[in-house]
Amino acid sequence: MKRNKFIQITENIWEIPTDFKPGMRVPARVLSSGELIDGIDDRVIDQITNVACLPGIRRYALCMPDGHVGYGFPIGGVAAFSVDEGIISPGGIGFDINCGIRLLRTNLTYDEIKPKQEQLLDELFRTVPSGVGSSGYLKLNNDQFRQIMQQGVNWCRENGYAGYHDVEHIENRGCLENADASVVSKKAISRGINQMGTLGSGNHYLEVEIADPKNIYDKATARRFGINLDNQVMVSVHCGSRGFGHQIATDYLQVFDKYSKQYGLDVRDRELMSAPIKSEEGKRYFQAMACAANAAFVNRQLIVHGIRKAFRKIFSASEADLGIETVYDVAHNIAKFEEYEIDGRRETLLVHRKGATRSFGPGRAEIPEDYRDVGQPVIVGGSMESGSALLCGTTVADHETFGSSLHGAGRTMSRMKAKKIMRGDALQDKLRQKGILVKTGYIRGLAEEAGYAYKNIDMVVDAVDNIGISRKVARFYPILNIKG
DNA sequence: ATGTGC
Numbered sequence: 412m413k414r415n416k417f418i419q420i421t422e423n424i425w426e427i428p429t430d431f432k433p434g435m436r437v438p439a440r441v442l443s444s445g446e447l448i449d450g451i452d453d454r455v456i457d458q459i460t461n462v463a464c465l466p467g468i469r470r471y472a473l474c475m476p477d478g479h480v481g482y483g484f485p486i487g488g489v490a491a492f493s494v495d496e497g498i499i500s501p502g503g504i505g506f507d508i509n510c511g512i513r514l515l516r517t518n519l520t521y522d523e524i525k526p527k528q529e530q531l532l533d534e535l536f537r538t539v540p541s542g543v544g545s546s547g548y549l550k551l552n553n554d555q556f557r558q559i560m561q562q563g564v565n566w567c568r569e570n571g572y573a574g575y576h577d578v579e580h581i582e583n584r585g586c587l588e589n590a591d592a593s594v595v596s597k598k599a600i601s602r603g604i605n606q607m608g609t610l611g612s613g614n615h616y617l618e619v620e621i622a623d624p625k626n627i628y629d630k631a632t633a634r635r636f637g638i639n640l641d642n643q644v645m646v647s648v649h650c651g652s653r654g655f656g657h658q659i660a661t662d663y664l665q666v667f668d669k670y671s672k673q674y675g676l677d678v679r680d681r682e683l684m685s686a687p688i689k690s691e692e693g694k695r696y697f698q699a700m701a702c703a704a705n706a707a708f709v710n711r712q713l714i715v716h717g718i719r720k721a722f723r724k725i726f727s728a729s730e731a732d733l734g735i736e737t738v739y740d741v742a743h744n745i746a747k748f749e750e751y752e753i754d755g756r757r758e759t760l761l762v763h764r765k766g767a768t769r770s771f772g773p774g775r776a777e778i779p780e781d782y783r784d785v786g787q788p789v790i791v792g793g794s795m796e797s798g799s800a801l802l803c804g805t806t807v808a809d810h811e812t813f814g815s816s817l818h819g820a821g822r823t824m825s826r827m828k829a830k831k832i833m834r835g836d837a838l839q840d841k842l843r844q845k846g847i848l849v850k851t852g853y854i855r856g857l858a859e860e861a862g863y864a865y866k867n868i869d870m871v872v873d874a875v876d877n878i879g880i881s882r883k884v885a886r887f888y889p890i891l892n893i894k895g
Numbered sequence: 896a897t898g899t900g901c
Contacts, residue, residue: 505896507896507897508896602897611896613897651896652896657896657897
């Protein structure tokens with residue numbers, strides 16, 4: 412690997428020039444602290460420079476500090492394509508379409524919930540189904556599921572599963588336009604229809620966390636986001652569109668494969684299978700992707716409904732007293748049409764974010780009104796050992812990274828390797844000693860998600876804070892975690 | 896990530 416070709420632009424930005432390998436249309440940029448750059452897998456460099464070869468790509472192919480190897484694109488990849496010449500790529504969005512995080516605030520403090528935390532964990536585990544193949548409590552008919560696909564969280568609002576405040580604090584208000592259920596396969600629908608309100612498996616989780624007053628980096632912004640108590644209880648939910656989005660990605664990869672000769676796209680890696688944005692198949696995938704994105708917003712909303720129910724039961728308290736409100740809900744795996752300035756003129760681009768978060772700065776109309784003068788909340792999920800971070804979007808991101816920032820800590824270790832280091836039950840004991848109670852239906856797999864399998868979240872967050880594409884607001888530490 | 900793979 413010709414790492415000597417990397418050009419250090421600033422302390423935490425590394426550029427890979429177009430002469431790194433043949434076919435690169437734009438440079439690649441890897442965002443990383445100097446400390447972490449050597450740890451970035453050669454395959455990630457391979458993947459992000461492959462992305463830089465894709466037709467219609469603009470400015471840079473970007474890799475966030477939490478980047479690691481994914482299907483075709485690295486997880487942590489951001490790439491924007493011109494509508495006229497560009498492509499849409501399922502590998503640039505991810506199999507789990509609109510995997511994302513919902514962050515909730517509460518009126519409770521650690522002292523208030525500690526005596527009942529075991530009961531709370533059990534109740535949450537009962538209320539929110541998790542694990543591979545899990546199904547939800549909602550029995551939906553085809554017509555209801557079609558409405559979910561096309562109307563997203565508006566369906567939840569009309570059916571008593573969401574409040575006005577929830578809808579206003581979700582990216583895109585929980586509904587992507589252009590969602591068209593007629594381009595979604597029966598197979599995808601049959602996999603998705605019984606999975607709404609379920610957590611899934613792998614790195615998906617439901618976590619109860621504490622906002623440590625010593626690590627509120629920006630008190631004024633934190634207060635704006637509803638963090639206003641010492642040791643306040645927060646809840647975060649990390650999950651996506653389950654088998655539904657996975658099937659849509661699979662379906663359209665197959666369609667794109669079938670038409671690949673006709674498109675004549677020069678794609679370096681089979682996993683980068685794409686279609687022109689303007690092709691009929693490309694348009695259909697975008698509409699189907701929007702259906703999966705909407706289902707994922709609904710999935711997280713239904714889980715929130717379950718969380719509220721569980722808290723009400725355990726604390727025998729009213730909705731108003733508990734104050735469980737949505738701080739924000741971000742998509743981590745999605746593609747969106749957005750406008751940027753390229754070579755002095757405004758252009759609409761299809762921005763692919765795969766394991767990356769939108770990070771819009773103050774003033775943007777897409778940000779909820781009550782946050783608009785501050786910037787968009789950027790929710791960064793960590794491991795069950797390290798907790799998570801809350802950041803805020805900036806104008807720098809709008810200019811430098813197509814309004815994007817990081818999404819998590821980033822894996823450093825394969826699941827297999829992580830399982831060899833420690834057994835799941837031993838890890839569970841170790842976490843309990845640290846004050847973190849973990850419940851899972853798959854104890855043998857727990858070590859796959861151990862803290863040691865991830866980069867240090869504070870280091871990757873510091874890198875984006877330093878670059879300026881989002882700024883630190885608060886840090887949350889886990890006390891209860893449910894893993895699928 | 897995923898009714899986890901040739």
